[in-house]
Amino acid sequence: MQIAIASGKGGTGKTTLSVNLATLLSQQISENTTILLADMDVEEPNSGLFLKGELLHSEVKYRMVADWDEKKCTFCERCANICEFNAIAYLGISVMVFPELCHSCYACSDLCPEDALPMIPRRMGELKEYKLTDRLFFMESRLDIGVEQATPLIEQSRKHIKKSNAENMIVIIDAPPGTSCPVIEAVKDADIVLLVTEPTPFGLHDLTLAVDTMQELKKNIAVVINKYGIGNREVEKYCADKQIPVIGKIPNLKEAAMMYSKGEILVDSIPEIRTEIDNIYQNIIKLTKPKQ
């Protein structure tokens, strides 16, 4: 099973829910099951600040970009005319490729009559896997500073999980914020997407955008309200109206904010939050059960 944790607005508690749900499940799930928490917020990965473990595996991730081979080029200008992303500039006596703008489509490379634009690997970040306990594993992908395109790294990370996804594994995805390509890529394989929000007008507004996006993707969704108690009841009204299940309300506690600020896990010390997160998991099971 794969559970993605997303939100339109940043800072609503995606990472808090991800790390605490993963920790709780690893403590109470049946013996032959393992939990993998995967941090796919590659621009600002934070889950690893809360989880310390033994490094099992690390690999540099690359994507293929076009490169100019001066010796073969006959300056026909075809590549610059083909590229839809302004990644190739034809300067008469030379050709410039801007790798950050290249979308790795291979069109220029394959269609060059002289084979003068080979595709070469370009580093975009690093993927690391850790073991925390016999039952809890953590994976993090981290975009290099200066690399602008996050989606290709998320795509490779998603495929990495797919390849290693064992039968009895529950995968929890900590997704990036927003509603555009990075989050869409991160939730692709998810059986259910939990949208974490806060009960404020900002939270509600960004939730509606996230709901529209997930419905467009035909995803099974549920809402978790974090910092419950602040703001107003409009998020609950909206969810009732749209018939979106609200499967958890995590109370707004100063103690929780304090512990979060230090990078500590909440489910081990705050019983109220442990109960609510357990409740969220029971609801996930109900919502992902195949319909008879």
Added chain:
Amino acid sequence: MKEIVVLSGKGGTGKTSITASFAALGAKQMVLADCDVDAADMHLLTAPEAILAEDFYSGKEALIKTEGCVHCYKCIKACHFDAISVINGDFVVDPMECEGCSYCFHVCPTRTIEMNSRLAGKFYVSKTRFGNTLVHARLGIAADNSGKLVTKVREEAKKIAAEQHSEYILVDASPGIGCPVVASLTGAHFVVLVTEPTVSGIHDLERVYEVIEKLKIKTGCIINKVDINREMANKTKDFLKEKGIPLLGELPYDHQFTKAITIGKTVVEYDDGVIKALIESSWKKVKELVDKI
């Protein structure tokens, strides 16, 4: 005319609340630009009246016409995004997967594929209840090209600021360090970082500052919710000192922020005590530093 970008790395640090407060304090001097096009919230606090709303087209998407297709599979072999599949015998493009690269268009022997421009969102110019102009946008559902929409918002804001002889453009940027953030920053005069004293806050601040450093933009920082964790707040200050980033202000963790948002107001309109004074002092510092550039 100076462009000031409010940025945070991590989401939820109070970026929009602080930007909107600056806007309330200095409305007459500025044009506002909401560049968090993925999840734009500025309009919730500024109650804008639309002056202009237009569709934003960016990039392309392939469409395979059924008539003329000879089922040669060349397009499927060419596409590196697995966007083309055969459904009930027809070759069909999934617009969600299509990158708009036109590779299939170039290899189709019967010219059955057309490349159409893609509707990527909506773009607005509005008048806020403070009387100034807000340029904002809404990225289309599941649309790509947020960086290009950010650039469009900034360009329009610049044009309007020039016409109105505004002193500042105040930009609310998106979280993260990727394409929309870089698009918000490139060529700006000053960055106001908004952070919080948590492990995540510091981690994300350090990463986003590396991006700013590469672009060589002058920067100041506001620590929000400073009393959540004094030790982390001190660590944040050590980092600012090490990098020579001036501290523009320290704001307490206070429910006034949420209460103000809940009734659609900025915190400086809602609170007339300590918080208002602190934000006023931060805005004054920002202006002093920006005016020196």
